[in-house]
Amino acid sequence: MKKNLLFLALFFSIVASSQNKMTPELLWKLGRVGGIGITKDKAFVVYVVTIPDIQGNSSSSKYFKVPISGGEAIELGDAVDSLLVNEKISPDGKYLLTSEEVQVKKVHSNDLYPDLSRANAYVFESLNYRHWDTWEDGKFGHVFITPIVNGRLGDAKDIMPNEPFDCPQKPSGGGEDFIWSPDSKHVLYVTKKKFGKDYAISTNTDLYEYDITTGTTKNLTETNKGYDVDPAYNNKGILAWLQMRRDGYESDKQDLVVYDGKNTINLTKSRDNIHVEGFKWAEDGKILFFWAPLNGTLQLFSVSYSADPKVIPVIKQITKGEFDITGLVAQKKDTLILSRTDMNHAAELYSYTISSGTMKQLTHVNDVVYKTLSTCKIERKYVTTTDAKKMLVWVIYPPDFDTAKKYPTLLYCQGGPQVALTQFYSYRWNMQLIASQGYIVVAPCRRGMPGFGTKWNEEVSKDWGGQVMKDYLSAIDAVSLEKYVDKGRRGCVGASFGGYSVFELEGLHDGRFKSFIAHDGIFDFKSMYGTTDEIFFTNWESGGRYWDKNNAAAQRYFNQSPSNLVQNWNTPIMIIQGGKDYRVPLEQGQQAFQAAQLKGIKSKLLYLPSENHWVLSPQNALVWQREFFKWLDETLK
DSSP states (O other): OHHHHHHHHHHHHHHHTTOSSOOHHHHTTSOEEEEEEEOTTSSEEEEEEEEEETTTTEEEEEEEEEETTOOOOEEOTTOHHHHSOOTTBOTTSSEEEEEEEEEOSOOBHHHHOTTOTTOOOBOOSSSOSEETTEEOOSEEEEEEEEEEETTEEOOOEESSTTOOOOSSOTTTOOGGGEEEOTTSSEEEEEEOOOOTHHHHTOOOOEEEEEETTTOOEEETTTTOOSOEEEEEEOTTSOEEEEEOOSTTOTTSOOEEEEEOSSOEEESSTTOTTOOOOEEEEOTTSSEEEEEEEETTEEEEEEEEOOSOTTSOOOEEEOOOSSSEEEEEEEEETTEEEEEEEETTEEEEEEEEETTTTEEEEOOOTTHHHHTTSOOOOEEEEEEEOTTSOEEEEEEEOOTTOOTTSOEEEEEEEOSTTTOOOOSOOOSSSOHHHHHHTTOEEEEEOOTTOTTSOHHHHHTTTTOTTTHHHHHHHHHHHHHTTSTTEEEEEEEEEEETHHHHHHHHHHTTOTTOOSEEEEESOOOOHHHHHHHOSOHHHHHHHHSSOTTOTTOHHHHHHHHTOGGGGGGGOOSOEEEEEETTOSSSOHHHHHHHHHHHHHTTOOEEEEEETTOOSSOOSHHHHHHHHHHHHHHHHHHHO
16 A cells, blocks of 8 residues: 555656646646545545546546544555445345336337337437436336345345336436435335426426335325435434425525424524535434535534424534535544535545544645645635625636736636535636636626525526626626736636526627637527426526517526627637537537627637536546637637
């Protein structure tokens, strides 16, 4: 192990020895740390380090353990599973839970017409014919129970036979979607029992309880019409999960609720500014820890639980600082193991002592690299919006920033639209990387972001082109008053809703910007409505359909389409589009590029055929970074 760590340290020191600023190549050599859990004896924290392989266009992973009190990391090799509790084995040790893809529907020509072996066709009779980056093939993820007899596995039983529903949830669900009850008598699983058009227009995901003795299934959350996800039991059998109230609204306030078999209690209902990202029961089962955005950061909180619904839950903020707590890995008595990032540092694991409030770094995977780099100054500014609200704006400065110099400045437009802009560390939209190339980055927490109250979060819906655009312009105008901002070299960049924002601002920025970059942004609302996968998203955000001529909210929204402002476009723009992005499909980028070209505007299209809404392969990611900065060099420097 020591030899391996020495090799990694030597490798990083060679790579970084000549570096004093972050580069795309260096960013993609960082180890990516993920906490897995705590060993059975609770002496060690187990984690994984994933390192991208640029030449192989892949990645490799190594597993380690580190003493919970701190110390030297030890590589585990293949010994990981034996150190951890296998939560897919029932507590009584008699059954194993798994999930497998099962053919339920016949969709492909090979299934419909076996005699036509060379045909390649799909036949659909309803919506949801494709999702995220995959076309529907008639297969669905099902949960299976397999008996364990004398250490051997028996015959597996599908607890969702013939059902066209998925568990885990697609596209991003995992093992957290199906769990054991503490008494080993029930399996709890998450799914949305809707198919076709009904699936595409709803977020009504529920928790189902399967009785392994009777083979019967009960919906535990039938009365709630929005999301119910991430179930977890405490040591006393009390169930907790995350819940959104309204069907069709994927960014509704997400609360932490508990159910004791009689009463369902919403523990975070009283806090308007709390949108729970994730949670974990405390060891004693009396409180729950959760993390949530608050005023531009992600922090850890605790909330009390009482079986008496009349008792008001007490919420306490545990951590404070200019960083994000991105997860709680484990607890051992007074010690919590947390994952933490900030805009200058990728995720590492930290121990937090509850009684003293002290935090200590446990993993040091990227320390060698960061010791060679000049960090970027990150500053909070508060800007008054056009409707007299106070808005947080993050400003990220280049290393060795000099107030006597003038710098090109970028307005960063966050995606979502309802996604918090916190102290995140991205491997694409990396603030440290962008600022290290000599740019000031202005990142406003504009309307639509959780952590500032429900009203602020919801004011983006049905009005994408309204106050939000004014918020963006208020942010860049306020920061541009500083003498070190070069007003002649300002750009605007963003992805997803941020990409939409770029397209919209191209048509109304009134000469503020000299360059734009939009990644997977919505250009035309009508064609987006006709081709996107999750219709519930566009239904909620638009307030209706474009053919509903008597729906004033819908008509206002569709009139805010960037395609309606192309007559005002006159500024260089780069457009990036994933070919397998079925959330914001290919034609959105194509239409924007074609409009810019036909108007004679300097423009570029970066097309990534194999990428979805993200950029996941290492080499494509480096192409993205190189083209991103090449465009900015051409248009702003």
